[in-house]
Amino acid sequence: MTKIVVSGYYGSRNAGDxxxxxxxxxxxxxLDPQLNITVISANPEDTKQRHGVEAVSWLxxxxxxxxxxxxxxxxxxxxxxxxxxxxxxxxxxYLCIIFLAKLTGCRVMLYAQGIGPIYGTVARFFMKWIGxxxxxxxxxxxxxxxxxxxxxxxxxxxECTADPVLAIHPVGQEAGRAIxxxxxxxxxxxxxxxxxxxxxxxxxxxxxxxxxxxTIVREMDARVVFLPMQYPEDVRVAEEIAAMTxxxxxxxxxxxxxSELLSLVGSMDLMLSIRLHALIFAGVMGTPMLGIxxxxxxxxxxxxxxxxxxxxxxxxTVDELMEAIRQRWKDKAERRGQNAELLATLRGxxxxxxxxxxxxxxxxx
Numbered sequence: 491m492t493k494i495v496v497s498g499y500y501g502s503r504n505a506g507d508x509x510x511x512x513x514x515x516x517x518x519x520x521l522d523p524q525l526n527i528t529v530i531s532a533n534p535e536d537t538k539q540r541h542g543v544e545a546v547s548w549l550x551x552x553x554x555x556x557x558x559x560x561x562x563x564x565x566x567x568x569x570x571x572x573x574x575x576x577x578x579x580x581x582x583x584y585l586c587i588i589f590l591a592k593l594t595g596c597r598v599m600l601y602a603q604g605i606g607p608i609y610g611t612v613a614r615f616f617m618k619w620i621g622x623x624x625x626x627x628x629x630x631x632x633x634x635x636x637x638x639x640x641x642x643x644x645x646x647x648x649e650c651t652a653d654p655v656l657a658i659h660p661v662g663q664e665a666g667r668a669i670x671x672x673x674x675x676x677x678x679x680x681x682x683x684x685x686x687x688x689x690x691x692x693x694x695x696x697x698x699x700x701x702x703x704x705t706i707v708r709e710m711d712a713r714v715v716f717l718p719m720q721y722p723e724d725v726r727v728a729e730e731i732a733a734m735t736x737x738x739x740x741x742x743x744x745x746x747x748x749s750e751l752l753s754l755v756g757s758m759d760l761m762l763s764i765r766l767h768a769l770i771f772a773g774v775m776g777t778p779m780l781g782i783x784x785x786x787x788x789x790x791x792x793x794x795x796x797x798x799x800x801x802x803x804x805x806x807t808v809d810e811l812m813e814a815i816r817q818r819w820k821d822k823a824e825r826r827g828q829n830a831e832l833l834a835t836l837r838g839x840x841x842x843x844x845x846x847x848x849x850x851x852x853x854x855x
Contacts, residue, residue: 492851493526494518495554495561495596497587498569499580501531501545505719506655506767508540509748510568513658514601515541517844525848528557530587540747548583555590563851564591567601568630568654568843570787574613581613585620592623599850600627602654602843604787606637618642626850628843630654631790649846653791655770656833657840658752666753670715675740680712682815683758683777685719685768686727689784695803696727700734702762702811707737709812710819714739717754719765721745760818762811764803766791773833778822780814782806795832 499507518525531537534545546553558564566588574581591598608617621643629635630653638648670676703714716728728741755761756775763769764782769791772779781788783799792799800814
């Protein structure tokens, strides 16, 4: 039996990362139904229950070491693990897990990672050393290839694929519509979804989004629904923005499964998002999308499907947002078709991650 250990930002109630893990498990298990998967998680019991895999605590280094010693492959990813913008310490943690794997003789694959930005001479040195000792690297965008080159990482096989979530299967809209009904947000009116997040204590963009929500309701006679991707943090931010609005909007205040979130996004007529995986969910479900940048990963994903961010959190304006929303509303049918073609290609690339991982794991098993 082939054994794989997965290291990432799992068990922390982030919908995007949980969807990523679900997609990885789904595709890996399709390729090898006998695969044994152990996930390093912030909440092992939740991960076991949610995904039906083995799990160990992210702080239980003896258990992690034992799991790696018996594994054929460590998957580090997916996501933006190897960067030090959102956290300086997390970069060293994920590099440490990779180092432990190499100590045990376990093969290592960086799996559909979004690499960088990485700042600081020490951090870049360790990233270069660890990266060059990986057995295989796949990245989810071309910007990450540029970052690897700037770090001097060139020894392992490197391939540009796509975010693992793009391999997940679309779902029906029934569950999403049922949730909207419970919040009295269903009916004949179009629905504009907004996914927000806290970022570096900025307040400016929250006022802009509140004013934009009011303009959407007034001008387009639409419902505005805030969708939480990180629970409960995103609910708090959404409620803060909703309190600034003059009109009525809906904040979904519960925690949802990956399939429920996909169904909700599929029930939207337009998705405006700061969160990367809300945009990816929109791509999977064929929902027209607009992204606001706060991190290069947003720009990189949108670029991969021929899109550009509307602006960035520090300087976005209501006029910019509404101009983009009006334009997307007019061309949403055409854009849906164009995006569908590009996303079909990206889906194949996302599945390629799993094919490479299984091949690498089975070389040692």
